Amino acid sequence: MEGHITCVICPVGCKVSVRKEGVQYTIEGNRCARGEEYARNELMMPKRILTTSIGVSNGTLPLVSVKTPRPIDRARIKEIMKEIKNLSIAAPVAVGDTVVEDIDGEGTPLLATRAVSCNGGREKTTLPT
Amino acid sequence: MLKREKTDVLVIGGGAAGMACALSAAKEGVYVTLLERESSVGGVLNQCIHNGFGLQFYHQELTGPEFASRLIDDMNMENVKIISQSYVRDIDVRKRVAQVLSPDGAYEIQAGALVISTGARERPFGSLLIPGDRPAGVMPAGVAQRYVNLENRIPARKAMILGSGDIGLIMARRLTLEGVEVVSVLERMSYPGGLTRNIVQCLEDFDIPLHLSTTVTGISGDGRLRSVEISKVDENFTPVPGTSRTIDVDALILSAGLLPQVEDFSDDLEVDPMNRGFLVSNTCESSTEGVFAAGNNVAIFDLVDYVAAEGWIAGRHAALFSRGVNTSGDRVPVFRGKNISVLVPGIVDMEEHLRLYIRLRKPMEKGVVVLKELKIEKKFSYGVPSEMIQLVVNRDKLQPLMNYGKLTVEVQ
Numbered sequence: 303m304e305g306h307i308t309c310v311i312c313p314v315g316c317k318v319s320v321r322k323e324g325v326q327y328t329i330e331g332n333r334c335a336r337g338e339e340y341a342r343n344e345l346m347m348p349k350r351i352l353t354t355s356i357g358v359s360n361g362t363l364p365l366v367s368v369k370t371p372r373p374i375d376r377a378r379i380k381e382i383m384k385e386i387k388n389l390s391i392a393a394p395v396a397v398g399d400t401v402v403e404d405i406d407g408e409g410t411p412l413l414a415t416r417a418v419s420c421n422g423g424r425e426k427t428t429l430p431t
Numbered sequence: 432m433l434k435r436e437k438t439d440v441l442v443i444g445g446g447a448a449g450m451a452c453a454l455s456a457a458k459e460g461v462y463v464t465l466l467e468r469e470s471s472v473g474g475v476l477n478q479c480i481h482n483g484f485g486l487q488f489y490h491q492e493l494t495g496p497e498f499a500s501r502l503i504d505d506m507n508m509e510n511v512k513i514i515s516q517s518y519v520r521d522i523d524v525r526k527r528v529a530q531v532l533s534p535d536g537a538y539e540i541q542a543g544a545l546v547i548s549t550g551a552r553e554r555p556f557g558s559l560l561i562p563g564d565r566p567a568g569v570m571p572a573g574v575a576q577r578y579v580n581l582e583n584r585i586p587a588r589k590a591m592i593l594g595s596g597d598i599g600l601i602m603a604r605r606l607t608l609e610g611v612e613v614v615s616v617l618e619r620m621s622y623p624g625g626l627t628r629n630i631v632q633c634l635e636d637f638d639i640p641l642h643l644s645t646t647v648t649g650i651s652g653d654g655r656l657r658s659v660e661i662s663k664v665d666e667n668f669t670p671v672p673g674t675s676r677t678i679d680v681d682a683l684i685l686s687a688g689l690l691p692q693v694e695d696f697s698d699d700l701e702v703d704p705m706n707r708g709f710l711v712s713n714t715c716e717s718s719t720e721g722v723f724a725a726g727n728n729v730a731i732f733d734l735v736d737y738v739a740a741e742g743w744i745a746g747r748h749a750a751l752f753s754r755g756v757n758t759s760g761d762r763v764p765v766f767r768g769k770n771i772s773v774l775v776p777g778i779v780d781m782e783e784h785l786r787l788y789i790r791l792r793k794p795m796e797k798g799v800v801v802l803k804e805l806k807i808e809k810k811f812s813y814g815v816p817s818e819m820i821q822l823v824v825n826r827d828k829l830q831p832l833m834n835y836g837k838l839t840v841e842v843q
């Protein structure tokens with residue numbers, strides 16, 4: 303676990319370096335403690351929220367936007383995108399609907415972020431959260 | 432005679448600003464009509480499917496469509512009449528009458544108060560002065576975003592992005608996720624235009640190179656774009672001889688920034704020459720009484736939270752005006768001191784809290800925002816033009832301005 307990481311937590315954008323010396327890690331370049339934790343996580347397993355869209359059949363729109371409600375392993379995003387490309391769901395869709403139960407094998411679902419009504423029908427109403 | 436309808440508050444444009452405005456006006460108990468030219472409200476939020484919206488306004492990180500749907504749900508609980516597919520062609524600012532074109536024909540709406548929230552449009556290609564052909568495949572980033580996120584059309588196989596503002600960076604990631612090869616992002620400045628977070632998460636995550644001090648100096652292809660010529664530029668943006676090379680791409684995505692959409696109504700309302708949007712007070716009132724403006728047609732705001740907050744204030748004052756309640760007090764103009772480009776508002780009204788939005792001219796490691804006549808100073812470190820500085824002054828503290836007759840804002 304060694305390398306250089308740009309901390310993105312605040313606009314300062316510190317260049318944080320992580321080096322291994324024996325069993326100890328030296329973390330340098332961060333101007334505050336948040337940068338240390340960020341760099342550690344980025345080197346061990348960077349995670350990102352994935353937002354994209356998938357096809358809708360019989361809807362008033364051809365696509366519905368979706369997201370993972372929590373960050374997923376960045377390294378797997380490419381292969382997950384390939385899977386998503388082959389999916390489509392049927393209208394109506396409401397905001398918050400589960401589109402895929404488990405997209406990353408870790409139990410992270412894919413949720414709709416927009417409502418799409420059936421072609422010719424009314425939009426499915428969403429309950430205010 | 433054209434058919435004429437009546438309403439208390441008429442909101443023109445149903446983006447984040449217009450929706451927040453309609454909602455807050457309705458909460459004041461007046462009749463509100465919201466006109467939107469597209470078939471659904473939401474504005475640019477509908478195509479911004481990434482997350483990063485709403486941390487201040489809803490205290491939650493949402494995607495653009497989720498932010499819009501929260502506002503739509505809230506509006507549905509209030510008395511707001513939403514009319515989509517209605518384009519406002521013209522307004523009479525003194526009589527507060529709007530002329531509307533819709534699939535059902537043309538009609539007029541007479542309003543007690545008007546709010547203009549028509550957002551921004553992308554800087555046109557012509558303004559970039561790139562020599563060469565004008566083939567298909569050269570498009571603004573927002574248009575590409577619309578194709579990919581709303582229309583299910585992928586506009587390229589191999590693309591280059593010109594301009595490193597956040598929209599360009601977000602499109603670099605979006606196109607890559609959809610299987611397009613993004614060869615590089617070019618920026619003619621010596622520093623990136625977008626947020627560090629987007630540089631890391633949209634470019635570095637996908638190994639997309641960012642070339643600074645570089646621009647497109649030629650375009651070729653007949654019918655469809657075939658290649659672009661790129662060159663290094665000096666600090667005056669003049670191409671450096673001997674640095675040009677040709678790269679084959681079938682799309683050039685332009686992220687040249689946004690311009691407030693004012694031209695439809697700018698003959699009658701004052702425009703701030705630097706913000707390039709409507710000149711407004713901190714009650715969001717334009718240069719004409721009873722006509723308000725909020726959102727990206729006032730200035731380009733970087734956060735939807737600011738846009739919605741301003742819409743909210745506009746809605747409240749518009750509602751009060753339409754009921755004949757005079758909410759405006761003494762006013763003084765705001766002057767721009769050094770190091771500032773965008774500055775909102777242009778006028779301070781003593782009756783409302785002052786929310787200042789400031790954009791720096793250039794990155795500054797350290798600085799102080801000085802409100803001269805109020806003797807208020809705010810220090811900041813690592814200020815960048817891509818992130819506005821927001822400052823709020825309680826209206827109780829504004830009285831000293833009356834002695835000076837003005838407010839000067841500068842950054843030292």
Ligand SMILES: Cc1cc2nc3c(=O)[nH]c(=O)nc-3n(C[C@H](O)[C@H](O)[C@H](O)COP(=O)(O)OP(=O)(O)OC[C@H]3O[C@@H](n4cnc5c(N)ncnc54)[C@H](O)[C@@H]3O)c2cc1C
Binds near residue numbers: 467476517551573733
């Ligand atoms: C690509 C991109 C990414 C962004 N990312 C973020 C982010 O991560 N986080 C964040 O907080 N903010 C982000 N923003 C900023 C934020 O989304 C915008 O500032 C905000 O949504 C603008 O709202 P608005 O209401 O001013 O304008 P708009 O959304 O443009 O709304 C204007 C509306 O008016 C309608 N209209 C215009 N003229 C007329 C007329 N004559 N008659 C009738 N209707 C009319 C239009 O159709 C449109 O619906 C981003 C913006 C863009 C473009």
Ligand code: SF4
Binds near residue numbers: 310313316332333335
């Ligand atoms: S390390 Fe601290 S100061 Fe530096 S960018 Fe990260 S959060 Fe900001």
